[in-house]
Amino acid sequence: MDFLRPNTFAEALALKAEQPDAVPIAGGTDVMVELNFDHRRPPALLDLTRIAELREWSAVDGKLRVGSGVPYARIIEQLGGQLPGLAMASRTVGSPQIRNRGTVGGNLGAASPAGDTHPVLLAGDAVIEAASARGTRMIPAAEFYLGVKRNALEPDELIAAVHLNAAPGPEQFAKVGTRNAMVIAVCSFAIALHPAEKRVGAAVGSAAPTPRHATAAEEFLAGELDWDAPKPLLDSVKRRFGELVAEAASPIDDVRGSAAYRKHALAVLARRTLGWAWQDHLGKETRECA
């Protein structure tokens, strides 16, 4: 097995172009599991951890660019204010040791339907910056997930960064697992309110071959919410929203849960997170009026 260790992103892209079957390794929390158990014998590994530019994030005019190699621990510590949804999802990943190493780039690279950042990236309209020696392209999250563990990257491409707007409104993320730590999601859900645009982002994880938008739920809720004169939500609206979120899923029965349970749990998560997010919005409005 060759071990490629570029010091710059340009070098990494050149190496990946020469050897497209080289497997990138960032935090290693997915790749190493496969290597240690011999599930995978890649001809080469491409170590991304020496590339300083991948570990940086920047914010310009409310637009954030988060390098693919920024570990979860730093997203939690440094970006909780601007990207609350992503920070919430990051907090639920694995354990402190996993969060010190694991990265959003790795979550996207693995493209597991259960990856915790995916629903948040969808709900927040994230755009993935994919780069190759040929150039750079921007892939909306909604077009990035193609199938179970399949993403839209070409063999010579690497993920440079994820682009997100600083949250324009309340965001929530919730997941169901068998305990509070170190669990892969049985199902997960993210919601993002975009009050200025009177729009809602909502997405489900671990409940279909890919993470996906709950489009009908988004449209329904955007029409029901009284953005200009916010008032408490009707239970019927929460309930319908939950139903539509559950309908967006096409889950399977597996060791972690049955399809029926997943649908039920998603409806509960959707109602609950909507309640929290709207409460948050109401709170802000009252504070601003006071």
Next chain:
Amino acid sequence: MIEVVPSEGGVVPAAVEVGLVVNGEARRLVVEPRVTLLDALRERLGLTGAKKGCDHGECGACTVLVDDRRIYSCTTLAVMQEGRRVTTVEGLGTPESPHPVQAAFVEHDGMQCGMCTPGQVVSAVALIAEGHAGSEDEIREWMSGNLCRCAAYPGIVAAVRAAAGGAS
């Protein structure tokens, strides 16, 4: 024959020379790229404190500090740590002069068989430095990456709390 690797970026051949600072001491070793940091520590450097409980990031027995952050040494490669500072349980204290966290584990019965203990102790040192020892609940949450098959959790939590300065 061992090929020595140029330190600039590029392709690395079959065996690789790596320089690490382990428990304060500069060490050089030659390893195959697929050797984990855990195997390098245990089998090449004779530091058997970090344990191999699961070899895939689930149990925490292999926890070490790299540049003061706790990580699982089983889910990273030795070659990826070039130039980094690695601290294992051996680097924290000695039987004659234990680290305060080690002393607290002894005093509060923070172990039974001891298999998970080196990882627990290293993790606890990091947890305290991170400022996550504010309450028992917080300690439990932030120790969640270290399992104990003997379920010595009450003693572990008590030890961490005591080492962090008690009821803060």
